[in-house]
Amino acid sequence: MNNTDADNVTWPGDRQYIFGTTASMGLYVISILALSWAVPRGLLSGPAMYAAILTPSLAIAIQLWVTMRFLGRVDEYVRGVTTKRFLASAMLSCIVATTWGFFETYAGAAHMPGWLIYPLFWGLFGVVTPFIRTSR
């Protein structure tokens, strides 16, 4: 049979993707918990605090890198359908954040912290996934 490099890459069971995603998610959650605990107690200040504040964003950057590598390993169908799901959830997150922002500016809605957009993205990714099943 004509085997290729896609032989061992299945979805969603790709080990490298699962490991990378678990690591980046773990870093994201732990860094937020650490910030929430340390900053109000005055344990972080100056450059150390700025570095700690950047850590959740680093976790998101790692997730981007993990996802791009995943898309490079999988077959054309998984690549197509995963890309469509990411695009849909990213744009829906933009729509929600933009809409909320205008409600904040003009209608007095409560402030939505910007860091909520990332968990919102993953929540929406879960919502769109069952509905996006074709690569076309």
Place this chain on the structure above:
Amino acid sequence: MKNQLRVLRAGKGWTQEELGKALGVSRQAVNALESEKHDPSLDLAYRAAAIFDLPVEDIFENPHRLLPRA
């Protein structure tokens, strides 16, 4: 894209997993091809043609062909 993959696979007695290994794609990709949820790239279509020893258009219907092949 309409195709004969399910019939051809059954003719060989293969599972979707086995055809996926032969094509170098995942079982999900074979399922998506068979259920017309994925249009194959030219490379994948050629791989299927090589595996079943058939012309591409005998496996994947050409939606742009106006007249039947001679």
